[in-house]
Every structure is written in structure tokens, then in C-alpha cells.
Amino acid sequence: MALDHALIEELLSASVLRGLDPEDEQALARARTAHGTDCQECQRIQDECAEVAGRLAFALEPAMVPPGFEDRVVERAVGRRATAIGRRGVGARGWARGLVAVAAAAALFAGGWFVRAATFGGSRPAEFLRGARVVSFQGTGGTVAIAYRPGTSGAYVFGAGLRSPQAGKTYELWRFHGDMPIPSGCFRPEPGGTVLQFVDASLAATKQLAITIESSSCPSAPTTTPILTADLTTA
Amino acid sequence: MAQPILLMQRASARGRGDDVSTIDLSEARDRDLVRRVGQGDEEAFRGLFRRYSPSAFALAKRVVRQPFLAEEIVQEAFLALWRNPDGYDQQRGSVKSWLMGMVHHRAVDVVRREESHRRRTEDAAPEAVDPVVDPAQQVVEEIGLPEERRAVRAALRDLPEEQRQVIELMYFGGLSQSKIAQKLELPLGTVKSRTLLGMRRLRAALVGMER
Numbered sequence: 001m002a003l004d005h006a007l008i009e010e011l012l013s014a015s016v017l018r019g020l021d022p023e024d025e026q027a028l029a030r031a032r033t034a035h036g037t038d039c040q041e042c043q044r045i046q047d048e049c050a051e052v053a054g055r056l057a058f059a060l061e062p063a064m065v066p067p068g069f070e071d072r073v074v075e076r077a078v079g080r081r082a083t084a085i086g087r088r089g090v091g092a093r094g095w096a097r098g099l100v101a102v103a104a105a106a107a108l109f110a111g112g113w114f115v116r117a118a119t120f121g122g123s124r125p126a127e128f129l130r131g132a133r134v135v136s137f138q139g140t141g142g143t144v145a146i147a148y149r150p151g152t153s154g155a156y157v158f159g160a161g162l163r164s165p166q167a168g169k170t171y172e173l174w175r176f177h178g179d180m181p182i183p184s185g186c187f188r189p190e191p192g193g194t195v196l197q198f199v200d201a202s203l204a205a206t207k208q209l210a211i212t213i214e215s216s217s218c219p220s221a222p223t224t225t226p227i228l229t230a231d232l233t234t235a
Numbered sequence: 236m237a238q239p240i241l242l243m244q245r246a247s248a249r250g251r252g253d254d255v256s257t258i259d260l261s262e263a264r265d266r267d268l269v270r271r272v273g274q275g276d277e278e279a280f281r282g283l284f285r286r287y288s289p290s291a292f293a294l295a296k297r298v299v300r301q302p303f304l305a306e307e308i309v310q311e312a313f314l315a316l317w318r319n320p321d322g323y324d325q326q327r328g329s330v331k332s333w334l335m336g337m338v339h340h341r342a343v344d345v346v347r348r349e350e351s352h353r354r355r356t357e358d359a360a361p362e363a364v365d366p367v368v369d370p371a372q373q374v375v376e377e378i379g380l381p382e383e384r385r386a387v388r389a390a391l392r393d394l395p396e397e398q399r400q401v402i403e404l405m406y407f408g409g410l411s412q413s414k415i416a417q418k419l420e421l422p423l424g425t426v427k428s429r430t431l432l433g434m435r436r437l438r439a440a441l442v443g444m445e446r
Contacts, residue, residue: 010427013434014412016336018343019405021413047327048442049434054332055441056406057339058380058387060297062289066306070284073310077317078277178348179304208307225303 004035009045016046016053066225068140076138137211139228142193146209146230153202157187159195164188170216173199174226176208184209186218207233265330266323273320280317287331288313290380291338297407298342308345312337331383339406346409390440398433401426 011028014020020028035042137144142162148155157173165171170188174181182201189195210226265286271279288309295305315322315337323333391399404410404418412430416423 010431013431014405014427017402017405017430017434018340018409019412019415019430021411024412048438050336051328051332051442052434052437053339053406054328054335055383055387056391056402056437057290057294057335058331058383059391060290060293060407062380063293063296065288065292065309066302069306069310070281070288073284073288073313074277074281076310077280077314179299179345210303222303225306229307 004031005041005045007031008035008042012046012049016049072139075140079138135209135230135232137209137228137230139211139226141227142189144195144211144228144230146199148199148203151204153200155199155201155203157195157197157199159189159197160193162189162193162195164191164193165213168216169213170218171195172212172214172218172222173197174210174212174222175201175203175206176210177205178207181210181222183218183220186214186216203232207231262329262331266325269316269320269323269330272317280313283316283330283334284313286380287334290331291335294335294338295342298339298409299345304345305342308338308341311341343409386441390437393440394433394436398429398436401429402433402437405430 008028008031011020011024011031015025015028032039032042132147132149134145134147137146142159144157144159144162146155146157162171165188170186172186173184175184176182184199184201185197187195187197209230209232210222211228212222212224212226214223265283268279268283272283291309291312292305295308296302299305299308312334316334323330327333391403394402400419401415404415405412410418412426413423415421416426419426
């Protein structure tokens, strides 16, 4: 029994630091299972190791978080909770219809953009929206959503309430493949703050999207913190 | 039998000569904030965010080396807290350690996906225990955290150099034991034993492990 704990202690010591290689992770799982998942001594070792690991973070100097970060996180948190309630209340299909309605309203708000957009994706946004998945961006600076059809290339970004960026600046959309940002187009809103942008790319490998404010040269890598983000994995 | 969290608090206080009640109150306040988050209390959520986001942001930045990714990581960790405050079990450890664990877990996931992983972790060790005066103490709400910082730094400083190096490369650099063995040109078994011995010392210093 003591030998079991020695092995488990050695493996847990590295596991809580995220230092175990895959084969040792498997060895730890096997050892815990073989030893019994309700072993109080194993649990004590794990809790102590995890406590130490978490507290190592405090060896670092604290870093100032970006201005407005707290509000963005709180806004997203409260919004997500409201979303969860909404899902329970109206059901998944009703919620999906609601999202599409929001995007459609944004598209209608964009008005005359329909004509111009029709030359981009080969279909009008209203047609495109039928059967599309719509995901809202979270953050500050405007209301933005993206509509896309899984398995099909191309997407529309709808926006309202966006402020016009300063002279020499533009909004830039990024797709994240893993954690690699891929530039996906620059845009400026109309004077009324609306935007309708066709994204000529597949989102099949995209897990997250972000919008930053960049110089009008549209850099190939982001230079500022995103003001809006969308998580496609939770759609 | 005393609860682990209380053992940790008393041992930490003994080691520094601090007042136990200060640390107990600080942890008790954190637990109360988590409980209130479970009731949907936005102000409690803001309280935890203000208290711990500077340390969380520093940790994420240290591991992933890119501020905008670090921001995402911190955001996701706090959203996880908001969505599932019941994930915290006070019998298992402190709120601050639980929170930083979520941040660290996500940060290492990110760094292991990075193609430039090796380059970013080259200098992972030197900054970890830099005992510079903390300017952020003046602008962030972090009652009790200066003491925490002193205790953790002291515990790391007291480790033999070879043990500290392995632990810092693992924790702040996101390297696995086999990667560390390659990097330091050591047998894997040596890295494993240094990890174990270092963690035992840290547990004795920070959690009051009695052996």
C-alpha cells in the first residue's frame, strides 16, 4: 500500500504542474483506479499538490488588466447566464429562431447593403440566413453577429451600433485556428454604425473569431486587444 | 482532524509570523464571495475578479507570452467560475488556488498547441521568483496577497536550485517532464525525482505537510 502511495505521489506532483507526459497520465489513472478512487490518503496528496500548484501563481508580479476588461468579462458572464435561462425557457429550436431573427433584423437594418452584398457571396444575405448558424459576438463597441452554414464556405458578419474608427484605423476580423489568428478582412461601418461584410472563407476549422481595431493597412497579425469575440464551439 | 485548508493557513502563518486571523478572514471572504456568485451576485463576481485577475493575468501572460491570448484565458477562467461556482469545494483547498489552477490549466493547453512553444519557453525560469516591489498593490484590491506572495517566493527560494529549475520550467514554461529532460540533458528519472522532492518541500512550506 505504501508503494502505491509513493508512485501516486510522484505522479501527482508532476500532474498538478501539468508536467506529466501522456503515458504517465495513463499510469496515474491506472494507479488511482487500482488503488481505489475513494482513498483518503490519495485525495489528501492530490489536494495538497493542487493547492501548492495554484499558489505558485503568486510568485509572479501581478499584471494590470486592460482597461474595461472587468466590464467585458462581467457583461459576458451575465449575458451567458441569461442565455442559459433563455435556452431552458424557449427550447433550442426557439432559441435558434431567435438568433436568426436578430441577425435578420440586423440585415434589414443594413438596408441597401443587400444589393452590394449580393455580388459577394453569390447569394443574398436573406437567402443565406435560411439554415444558417448565427453566433453573436461578445464584448463592447457594438452589436455584431456572424451567420454561416457549417460545411459551406463563406459567412456574413452583421453589425449595428458600431462606432466609426478614428482616421487611419479600421476594424479587422480574425479567425482563430487553434490559437493562430488568421486575418479575415477589414471593414468600416456605415455612418449609421451598421455593417454587412461577406467573409470569403470556410469556418470549418475556426473555433473563435475576434474583431480588433487596427491601422488601415490591415496588418497580417493583430496588434491590439480584441473588442469583440465569438466562440463558435458553443454555438 | 483539522481540515486541509486550515492546516494550510496555520502553517503559512507560522512560517511568516503573520496573524492567522488575517489569513482566515481573507479566505473566508473568498469563500463567501464564491457562495454569493452561486446566487447570481454580480458584485461578488466583480469582487473576486478585482482581487485575483491581476495575478491570473500575470500567470497567463507568463505561460502563453501573448497578452491577447492571456486575456482570453483569464476571461474563460472567470466565466467558468460564474457558470459553475459549485465546482469549488472548500474541503479541497483555497479559492485562490482553485482559480489559479483553472487559469494555469487553460494556459498550458494553449501553449502546447503553439508552434512556437519552444521559443517562448526559453527564458521561463529567471523571472519566476523575481522579488521586486509590487507596484500593482497600490491600484488593485488584493488584501492578504502581499503576504501570500512573500510566502510563495520564500518557499521557492528555499528549494535547491535544481529542483526549482525543474518546477519552474514545468509550471511557468508549460513543459512536460520529458521535454525538460531533453532541454536540461538529464535522465527522465532525475527530472521526476527532482519534481517529487521539490513538491514535497513546497507542500511542507505552504500546506503544512507533516512527514
